[in-house]
Amino acid sequence: MSLQGKRIVVGLGGGIAAFKAVQLVRELMRRGAEVRVVMTEAAGRFVGPITFAGLTGKPAVTDLWAEDYAGEVHVELGEWADAIVIAPATMNLMARATSGQANDAVLATLACARGEVFFAPAMHHRMWSHPATQLNVRLLTERGAVVLGPVTGPLANGEVGEGRMLEPDDIADAVESRLAHTDDLKGTRVLITAGPTHEDLDPVRYLGNRSSGRMGYAIAAQALRRGAEVTLVTGPVQLPAPTGAEVVSVRSAQQMHEAVMSRFDRFDVAIMAAAVADYRPAQRATHKIKKGGGLKLELVRNPDILADLGAKRGSQPSVLVGFALETENLEQAARDKLEQKSADLIVANEASSGLGQDTNRATLVDASSASPLPEMSKRALADQILDRVRALLKHPSRKPRHEAERGAPN
Numbered sequence: 001m002s003l004q005g006k007r008i009v010v011g012l013g014g015g016i017a018a019f020k021a022v023q024l025v026r027e028l029m030r031r032g033a034e035v036r037v038v039m040t041e042a043a044g045r046f047v048g049p050i051t052f053a054g055l056t057g058k059p060a061v062t063d064l065w066a067e068d069y070a071g072e073v074h075v076e077l078g079e080w081a082d083a084i085v086i087a088p089a090t091m092n093l094m095a096r097a098t099s100g101q102a103n104d105a106v107l108a109t110l111a112c113a114r115g116e117v118f119f120a121p122a123m124h125h126r127m128w129s130h131p132a133t134q135l136n137v138r139l140l141t142e143r144g145a146v147v148l149g150p151v152t153g154p155l156a157n158g159e160v161g162e163g164r165m166l167e168p169d170d171i172a173d174a175v176e177s178r179l180a181h182t183d184d185l186k187g188t189r190v191l192i193t194a195g196p197t198h199e200d201l202d203p204v205r206y207l208g209n210r211s212s213g214r215m216g217y218a219i220a221a222q223a224l225r226r227g228a229e230v231t232l233v234t235g236p237v238q239l240p241a242p243t244g245a246e247v248v249s250v251r252s253a254q255q256m257h258e259a260v261m262s263r264f265d266r267f268d269v270a271i272m273a274a275a276v277a278d279y280r281p282a283q284r285a286t287h288k289i290k291k292g293g294g295l296k297l298e299l300v301r302n303p304d305i306l307a308d309l310g311a312k313r314g315s316q317p318s319v320l321v322g323f324a325l326e327t328e329n330l331e332q333a334a335r336d337k338l339e340q341k342s343a344d345l346i347v348a349n350e351a352s353s354g355l356g357q358d359t360n361r362a363t364l365v366d367a368s369s370a371s372p373l374p375e376m377s378k379r380a381l382a383d384q385i386l387d388r389v390r391a392l393l394k395h396p397s398r399k400p401r402h403e404a405e406r407g408a409p410n
């Protein structure tokens with residue numbers, strides 16, 4: 001009964017997969033959740049509200065204009081729900097949700113969501129791969145919703161393709177695992193770096209890298225969701241600031257170094273996910289560099305933020321996490337970095353995976369173990385990292401610095 005006490009709204013769009021929402025409602029209830037159903041008018045053409053009323057013991061909400069209802073049902077449901085699960089999420093419903101429409105019961109409830117929001121898309125494969133749908137999925141994800149599936153399989157018209165809704169059990173699993181983490185980092189102060197740094201050559205040019213910042217932003221979003229107090233020191237990225245975080249925007253490695261070093265002793269956890277430039281131009285030209293023959297750039301080393309933090313930390317932060325992007329000998333390189341930078345955990349990536357993408361494949365390396373993880377969304381990986389951080393907060397792997405220096409046993 002792992003959803004015991006959770007309140008979940010299931011919202012239906014109008015698609016054939018609506019029949020599976022009946023099983024989804026049952027499954028969520030079987031796991032202990034209290035469920036209410038909202039549906040669009042089109043959904044009502046596929047499956048009747050009476051079915052849901054019978055299952056949940058409450059009328060399914062189909063109409064914002066019901067005369068026998070005195071209050072604002074969408075506001076009440078949005079506030080009531082720990083999670084809203086849109087299943088099936090049709091192309092149309094996701095497009096309307098993305099553009100902020102609120103002209104039916106499902107969308108108005110979504111607009112008032114206080115808790116987690118999930119979409120389980122179901123549509124023909126060409127609708128799914130349509131650029132508008134793909135853009136909407138990206139936007140919904142960036143705003144914090146979780147898009148579950150779809151999977152490749154038989155579709156309504158008999159074709160096989162990507163667009164089939166996840167099975168009710170799988171949707172329930174995803175909802176359950178996400179709701180399970182709520183508030184387990186309450187009171188923990190987390191400092192996160194994210195994104196690339198830009199090292200200016202002149203007033204219009206810089207040296208940078210392809211980091212999108214998504215990994216660090218996903219960690220910030222998940223840490224916030226789990227109740228942590230988050231400060232995000234971010235290089236230049238094209239991502240919306242996570243709601244609830246203190247955001248410190250910087251441009252260069254030196255600025256990031258300064259932002260982190262002036263704050264680190266106020267934090268329990270520091271997670272250095274930024275792709276900090278190792279070098280910067282020795283000089284920043286005051287005027288735009290004119291083209292001529294060849295151009296030789298002289299570069300100088302940037303400060304290593306993670307290493308400096310590792311060297312200077314006393315009792316804080318209690319947990320220090322770094323990243324390692326490697327092309328070979330991943331685990332050994334991560335282990336070396338753990339040692340050299342006095343970190344507690346290194347998240348090691350193959351250079352071929354992750355950069356600029358929504359998913360990532362990583363190995364988590366700490367003093368006693370190396371755990372290779374399967375490819376997963378950056379959000380899911382963020383949760384795995386935070387699970388390890390939480391374990392390290394409870395059972396630190398690091399000896400207090402003075403003991404380590406004296407070489408004291410244990």
Ligand code: C5P
Nearest residue numbers: 272273274276303304305306322323324
């Ligand atoms: O040494 P390397 O750059 O491979 O280490 C990567 C890790 O160190 C990442 O966690 C990154 O955020 C951090 N780093 C840093 N400052 C630098 C370079 C890397 O904090 N100048």
